[in-house]
Amino acid sequence: MYFCPSCANMLLIAQGESGHNQFVCQTCPYIHWLTFVLPLCIKPITSRTTYKRKQVDDVLGGSAAWENVDATEARCPKCDHNRAYFMQLQIRSADEPMSIFFKCCNCAEQWREG
Known part of the structure; x- marks a missing residue:
């Protein structure tokens, strides 16, 4: 330079x-x-x-975070399956509602609501 x-x-x-x-x-x-x-x-x-990207940890805890979660009826945006695992996390300030994270039971697509 x-x-x-x-x-x-x-x-x-x-x-x-x-x-x-x-x-x-x-x-x-x-x-x-x-x-x-x-x-x-x-x-x-x-x-x-070209720089090699460093490995980062999954902010949701990786695959271990999805081991003991409940399933509910939610439509997957990728495969249109009607069942998904879900968990709630507080990612914003305390006066904001919790965010709900979903993982499709069929194709493992992840998405967030809230």
Whole structure:
């Protein structure tokens, strides 16, 4: 990463009017032309970094949270089955109603009401 010497904002790589790459500042008129050893380097400079996502815990407790829950009549939005497991959790402030979480008995689709 490079930063603008005038305003200290991050410089971006852009292609100039002549086709050469340049660093440009988004807030001030600063431009720094990129020069290469080869005169025919007119292709854009890009790089992509893919980060590995870290494992996160299920906020509802994972599969163990659904072991001893009751079932009720509720229509699944995915498979249209009419039976689902449910549990209630207080996820908002105490003066708000509890949220009801459902899990379809047929396809294991999960959804929330409230």
